[in-house]
Amino acid sequence: xxxxxxxxxxxxxxxxxxxxxxxxxxxxxxxxxxxxxxxxxxxxxxxxxxxxxxxxxxxxxxxxxxxxxxxxxxxxxxxxxxxxxxxxxxxxxxxxxxxxxxxxxxxxxxxxxxxxxxxxxxxxxxxxxxxxxxxxxxxxxxxxxxxxxxxxxxxxxxxxxxxxxxxxxxxxxxxxxxxxxxxxxxxxxxxxxxxxxxxxxxxxxxx
Amino acid sequence: xxxxxxxxxxxxxxxxxxxxxxxxxxxxxxxxxxxxxxxxxxxxxxxxxxxxxxxxxxxxxxxxxxxxxxxxxxxxxxxxxxxxxxxxxxxxxxxxxxxxxxxxxxxxxxxxxxxxxxxxxxxxxxxxxxxxxxxxxxxxxxxxxxxxxxxxxxxxxxxxxxxxxxxxxxxxxxxxxxxxxxxxxxxxxxxxxxxxxxxxxxxxxxxxxxxxxxxxxxxxxxxxxxxxxxxxxxxxxxxxxxxxxxxxxxxxxxxxxxxxxxxxxxxxxxxxxxxxxxxxxxxxxxxxxxxxxxxxxxxxxxxxxxxxxxxxxxxxxxxxxxxxxxxxxxxxxxxxxxxxxxxxxxxxxxxxxxxxxxxxxxxxxxxxxxxxxxxxxxxxxxxxxxxxxxxxxxxxxxxxxxxx
Numbered sequence: 300x301x302x303x304x305x306x307x308x309x310x311x312x313x314x315x316x317x318x319x320x321x322x323x324x325x326x327x328x329x330x331x332x333x334x335x336x337x338x339x340x341x342x343x344x345x346x347x348x349x350x351x352x353x354x355x356x357x358x359x360x361x362x363x364x365x366x367x368x369x370x371x372x373x374x375x376x377x378x379x380x381x382x383x384x385x386x387x388x389x390x391x392x393x394x395x396x397x398x399x400x401x402x403x404x405x406x407x408x409x410x411x412x413x414x415x416x417x418x419x420x421x422x423x424x425x426x427x428x429x430x431x432x433x434x435x436x437x438x439x440x441x442x443x444x445x446x447x448x449x450x451x452x453x454x455x456x457x458x459x460x461x462x463x464x465x466x467x468x469x470x471x472x473x474x475x476x477x478x479x480x481x482x483x484x485x486x487x488x489x490x491x492x493x494x495x496x497x498x499x500x501x502x503x504x505x506x
Numbered sequence: 507x508x509x510x511x512x513x514x515x516x517x518x519x520x521x522x523x524x525x526x527x528x529x530x531x532x533x534x535x536x537x538x539x540x541x542x543x544x545x546x547x548x549x550x551x552x553x554x555x556x557x558x559x560x561x562x563x564x565x566x567x568x569x570x571x572x573x574x575x576x577x578x579x580x581x582x583x584x585x586x587x588x589x590x591x592x593x594x595x596x597x598x599x600x601x602x603x604x605x606x607x608x609x610x611x612x613x614x615x616x617x618x619x620x621x622x623x624x625x626x627x628x629x630x631x632x633x634x635x636x637x638x639x640x641x642x643x644x645x646x647x648x649x650x651x652x653x654x655x656x657x658x659x660x661x662x663x664x665x666x667x668x669x670x671x672x673x674x675x676x677x678x679x680x681x682x683x684x685x686x687x688x689x690x691x692x693x694x695x696x697x698x699x700x701x702x703x704x705x706x707x708x709x710x711x712x713x714x715x716x717x718x719x720x721x722x723x724x725x726x727x728x729x730x731x732x733x734x735x736x737x738x739x740x741x742x743x744x745x746x747x748x749x750x751x752x753x754x755x756x757x758x759x760x761x762x763x764x765x766x767x768x769x770x771x772x773x774x775x776x777x778x779x780x781x782x783x784x785x786x787x788x789x790x791x792x793x794x795x796x797x798x799x800x801x802x803x804x805x806x807x808x809x810x811x812x813x814x815x816x817x818x819x820x821x822x823x824x825x826x827x828x829x830x831x832x833x834x835x836x837x838x839x840x841x842x843x844x845x846x847x848x849x850x851x852x853x854x855x856x857x858x859x860x861x862x863x864x865x866x867x868x869x870x871x872x873x874x875x876x877x878x879x880x881x882x883x884x885x886x887x888x889x890x891x892x893x894x895x896x897x898x899x900x901x902x903x904x905x906x907x908x909x910x
Contacts, residue, residue, distance in 0.1 A: 340640060
């Protein structure tokens with residue numbers, strides 16, 4: 300006679316299951332021990348957030364600063380007026396700079412080698428693996444946003460610049476910007492300063 | 507039985523003489539009224555005040571000095587945990603755990619907002635990984651269902667961010683979720699947690715398959731590994747709950763194969779290298795069967811019918827028909843087992859699967875050569891007839907069971 304699995308599991312399990320790791324019920328954590336654990340965990344969380352802030356200062360202090368050319372995308376079309384979308388000269392690069400096998404894939408992480416051209420850094424090569432470069436070049440991490448036949452669109456993560464309200468509205472659509480980016484030796488990067496190029500009378504904005 | 511039922515219907519039972527007033531009182535004493543920790547109104551009130559504070563902060567966020575923003579984040583973070591401990595000590599369980607969850611969410615928000623404040627780009631995973639780690643540690647410290655569920659969601663968010671923004675899959679996050687939360691579920695089996703955990707892990711598995719750009723059928727190797735873990739769980743309902751999401755995925759996939767498998771291009775998209783795929787799935791099958799045998803549930807091995815790799819068959823009608831046969835065999839086995847087990851919920855499930863399969867089969871095999879109105883008429887009659895037969899069968903099963 301067939302028995303239901305529920306029954307047979309409790310019956311048949313006895314010979315086999317005794318040799319198996321049958322989990323013992325997990326007791327509650329003792330209240331004093333729990334409170335101590337939580338205290339440590341909260342301290343760790345606070346320290347972690349502080350470490351993120353410290354990394355921000357350290358990147359600016361110890362990082363290598365490079366200058367990039369950029370234009371704001373739709374500065375008047377700000378949702379809350381609190382950030383600018385930036386389009387860099389190195390956001391769109393010609394396809395022949397790709398130094399990997401095959402074609403770049405969307406979302407792929409890449410290493411962009413930059414070199415100074417008249418004060419601004421421009422892309423000279425895009426690699427799938429981190430290359431070693433001479434001292435006059437820097438490597439920036441990025442991601443492939445779109446790969447076309449003749450060009451690659453890249454995303455660097457600092458396309459969004461948070462500014463105090465209204466600053467964005469003072470900018471013209473095609474306004475040229477000079478963006479200073481710090482790249483820390485350990486690989487983090489942050490925007491240090493954004494300057495409006497002198498074609499307009501708008502004052503520079505700093506973070 | 508709930509106290510509410512006793513309170514409302516109990517009076518009627520006393521009136522009809524089924525139980526005496528004393529027995530009614532005794533029964534009520536068995537189910538003491540739950541301590542309403544906190545009324546709804548004060549809770550809503552504090553929620554509104556919290557929201558207003560939040561909107562004031564959000565509106566002025568960019569204008570505040572950096573240190574003040576940092577202080578606000580850290581202050582609300584520690585405040586939430588401190589308040590949680592305060593209320594937990596006074597036995598307000600739900601409120602306390604809610605505040606722990608708030609603290610955990612605030613930790614994630616603090617990481618994101620602080621990086622944003624310094625325009626900082628991180629290229630590694632540590633930032634959000636810390637969030638998932640804290641979630642798992644809190645789950646273990648508080649042994650709380652709510653924090654467990656929150657951590658499953660956080661694990662999914664962290665992995666989604668990794669693959670979407672950073673272009674990498676964090677195997678560590680996946681292993682941490684599976685290990686840290688999986689082991690918790692293993693030691694404290696629970697149906698709800700099992701179902702949600704399996705769903706969260708399937709989400710991460712799907713992200714992995716998408717990230718690796720491999721055939722989507724590889725998804726079923728990790729999915730069935732989760733299923734196999736359910737076979738080893740001693741607590742049957744919890745194990746079944748963990749197995750639910752992988753089975754739903756496999757069933758929907760097979761249903762899709764029956765509907766669209768006819769075009770060879772679609773089936774071609776599904777074919778991973780034969781030997782590697784079958785070997786990997788075979789290992790998982792062996793693990794699953796071993797678990798079933800050890801726990802005495804070999805009858806549920808029919809679940810694996812859904813994993814028959816029919817997509818290796820040449821496309822066209824034979825593939826569709828073979829897939830439909832598999833679907834029928836599976837829903838039939840669910841029904842048969844449900845009748846054996848006298849489990850009304852599973853009978854309903856099996857009935858639904860059977861009818862769904864029939865609908866697909868009918869649609870698939872007759873749409874082309876039948877007049878539309880006749881098609882719908884016959885289809886409707888077929889489903890109604892099927893429903894009637896299955897209901898009759900179910901009623902018989904349970905009326906036999908009723909006397910004992």
